[in-house]
Amino acid sequence: MAVVKVDKLARSVVEGPSLMTGSIPTKPWMEMPVKFKPGNYAYPAKPDILQYLDSQQGLSFPNAHEWNPEDDDWHLPENWKEIIIKGLADRLDRFRSLKIFMDCCVRCGACADKCHFFLGTGDPKNMPVLRAELLRSVYRNDFTLAGKLLGKMAGARPMTAGVLKEWFMYAYQCTECRRCSVFCPYGIDTAEITMMLRELLLMVGLGINWAMGPVTNSNRTGNHMGLTPQAFKGNVDFLCEDIENLTGVKVNPTFNRKGAEILFITPSADVFAEPGIFTCMGYLLLFEYLGLDYTWSTYASEGGNFGLFTTNELMKKLNGKMYAEAKRLGVKWILGGECGHMWRVVHQYMNTMTGPPDFLEVPKSPITGTVFENAKGTKMVHISEFTADLIKHGKLKLDKSRNSHVKATWHDSCNPARAMGLLEEPRYILDHVVDQWWEMPENTIREKTFCCGSGTALNTDEIMELRMRSGLPRANAVRYVHDKHGVNTLACVCAIDRATLTTLMNYWVPEVTVAGLSELVGNALVIEGEQRQELDEGLRTLV
Amino acid sequence: MNLIEALKNKRDQILATWIDRTLDSYVSSGFFKRSKDRFANPVGANIREGLSALYDLLLSKAPREDYMPSLDQVIRIRAVQEFTPAQAVAPILELKWVVRQILSADKNTRHLLSELDSFDCDIDRAALAAFDMYTACREQLYENRIRELKSGSYILTDSACPSALARRKAQDEPPVH
Numbered sequence: 001m002a003v004v005k006v007d008k009l010a011r012s013v014v015e016g017p018s019l020m021t022g023s024i025p026t027k028p029w030m031e032m033p034v035k036f037k038p039g040n041y042a043y044p045a046k047p048d049i050l051q052y053l054d055s056q057q058g059l060s061f062p063n064a065h066e067w068n069p070e071d072d073d074w075h076l077p078e079n080w081k082e083i084i085i086k087g088l089a090d091r092l093d094r095f096r097s098l099k100i101f102m103d104c105c106v107r108c109g110a111c112a113d114k115c116h117f118f119l120g121t122g123d124p125k126n127m128p129v130l131r132a133e134l135l136r137s138v139y140r141n142d143f144t145l146a147g148k149l150l151g152k153m154a155g156a157r158p159m160t161a162g163v164l165k166e167w168f169m170y171a172y173q174c175t176e177c178r179r180c181s182v183f184c185p186y187g188i189d190t191a192e193i194t195m196m197l198r199e200l201l202l203m204v205g206l207g208i209n210w211a212m213g214p215v216t217n218s219n220r221t222g223n224h225m226g227l228t229p230q231a232f233k234g235n236v237d238f239l240c241e242d243i244e245n246l247t248g249v250k251v252n253p254t255f256n257r258k259g260a261e262i263l264f265i266t267p268s269a270d271v272f273a274e275p276g277i278f279t280c281m282g283y284l285l286l287f288e289y290l291g292l293d294y295t296w297s298t299y300a301s302e303g304g305n306f307g308l309f310t311t312n313e314l315m316k317k318l319n320g321k322m323y324a325e326a327k328r329l330g331v332k333w334i335l336g337g338e339c340g341h342m343w344r345v346v347h348q349y350m351n352t353m354t355g356p357p358d359f360l361e362v363p364k365s366p367i368t369g370t371v372f373e374n375a376k377g378t379k380m381v382h383i384s385e386f387t388a389d390l391i392k393h394g395k396l397k398l399d400k401s402r403n404s405h406v407k408a409t410w411h412d413s414c415n416p417a418r419a420m421g422l423l424e425e426p427r428y429i430l431d432h433v434v435d436q437w438w439e440m441p442e443n444t445i446r447e448k449t450f451c452c453g454s455g456t457a458l459n460t461d462e463i464m465e466l467r468m469r470s471g472l473p474r475a476n477a478v479r480y481v482h483d484k485h486g487v488n489t490l491a492c493v494c495a496i497d498r499a500t501l502t503t504l505m506n507y508w509v510p511e512v513t514v515a516g517l518s519e520l521v522g523n524a525l526v527i528e529g530e531q532r533q534e535l536d537e538g539l540r541t542l543v
Numbered sequence: 544m545n546l547i548e549a550l551k552n553k554r555d556q557i558l559a560t561w562i563d564r565t566l567d568s569y570v571s572s573g574f575f576k577r578s579k580d581r582f583a584n585p586v587g588a589n590i591r592e593g594l595s596a597l598y599d600l601l602l603s604k605a606p607r608e609d610y611m612p613s614l615d616q617v618i619r620i621r622a623v624q625e626f627t628p629a630q631a632v633a634p635i636l637e638l639k640w641v642v643r644q645i646l647s648a649d650k651n652t653r654h655l656l657s658e659l660d661s662f663d664c665d666i667d668r669a670a671l672a673a674f675d676m677y678t679a680c681r682e683q684l685y686e687n688r689i690r691e692l693k694s695g696s697y698i699l700t701d702s703a704c705p706s707a708l709a710r711r712k713a714q715d716e717p718p719v720h
Contacts, residue, residue: 122586443582
């Protein structure tokens, strides 16, 4: 190693005891403009995508245009302020929750240090209270008497291009995971504030491509990837061949079959991308084992609903597609795979938005006879609820030793955990399919689970740094159980989790891989007549 | 009191100032400094743990490979935050200034300032190691970007559908007679 000239270097450090490390805020937050640079923003939506969506019945995506976040001029429509203020007025009128959230925050700060974006950046505008304040300040200015009279003294500020840029920056530094809401004494759902911010931005043609591309594909071919029915079926067939090679079990799923008892819907990522495909192989094996009367749909070939964080109307349309397909095929109920956003929409918005789907029956397991009363409204059962019930009734023959390569921990995926309360079922399943697994620390699991940092279409590669820092709180807890117990597998039930936690682990805890829960079930399942090879790594073994 | 003894005696004071200054590089650092819960406050806790361990290892003249894990705790985080490369590794060099501040404030240790050359050199080595680590972290980020691009959606969304590919292939290959 080269010897440093101690004298010179030491003098430069000692004589200039400035803070070499960076910045200390010198101005109030309202006066600190945002700065866009590569790595801190997702690429804008392509105009032709927005134009296509705008042409669709019931959808509105006006003012599509080319723009670059790093430019001063975002080429906004001339009357953009009017559009935004009118849009806000319209939403305050339509959504009572938004009106309440705008008025009832007392700025107690309980949420401030609960957001993974704040914890990873130390940026005050990532405190949920302040992120909401970005919108609330404009609301005060234009919609409250105090704000109109007192202006800045009442925390109000007029809508400016700087404010709009701030919205774009921070509405896309929130994954709508709702951890902050768990701690809010008033129950403010900050995710809904982010949803409104994103809707308002889209009214003036500002969106991100990673959200708008998948919803466009989903609207067009039924899934995020734009897979045609033939390609979708082809991928599942390919997985069936893999299963046969690995286990000797021949699986024959059906597609678009009218009269099937159950329609199965899962994220399309399960069908084409690692490590989701191993989860998909788990589903296929389980259904074959049970002899389930079910069908896939090549049109409702996507569980994920990116409409949730795009616009209310788009969310409704994409959700409606699943139920329209259930109706067309004449099934009795829907079984849903390991997905995140789908379950939030189904549990929290579906019934007042699309439903109630009275043409379906209350889900009843054909194997155990269990009636899923909890799904009476939605007619849709989570694969973990379904599997846990099978295990509880002793319907599955499971050999834990087939997962002996797995030392697991459980990541509660945000939406299934916080939006539908799926906390016990996955743990019950884990108990039965792996020898040992360990919980992460109490304040990082269950309702308080930390987000993967890449939800709501932030799973794109151009913001990799942002994803790594916002995922730090999750990775930090995984690091702990890895160091303490030798955990090597992070299990979860969400397609975005499976994809993005894999990258997150690669950066922070490379010793840990990510697996879907149904993959672990598939590994452990003992099937009559099987000719399973020595599968050291379960269904992901290369043979 | 010799230098090493003084650095050991003043450990808590030096660490407190060093950690404080490092955490001051975050715009809103109050929580990072205050919360001792390593799961609620990963940035604050890892920087605190990493710098504390690094300090002890530097004092014990530990070789580079021994203190790399502690450096990793600090630099891996700073490599993905909005710092310039210089800002990301600067805290390591700041230890020199902190040590001088603390030793010069006490008349019993003031005379030791002239003996700091060797310790400064150790800090420099650690700073250079931090730079290596920073670069490795950045490279890993770019590799991960490439891997995501190669493995996933890109192939399916930005390429032709399978039937079109098959057709093209058939056109490209001369018919077999």
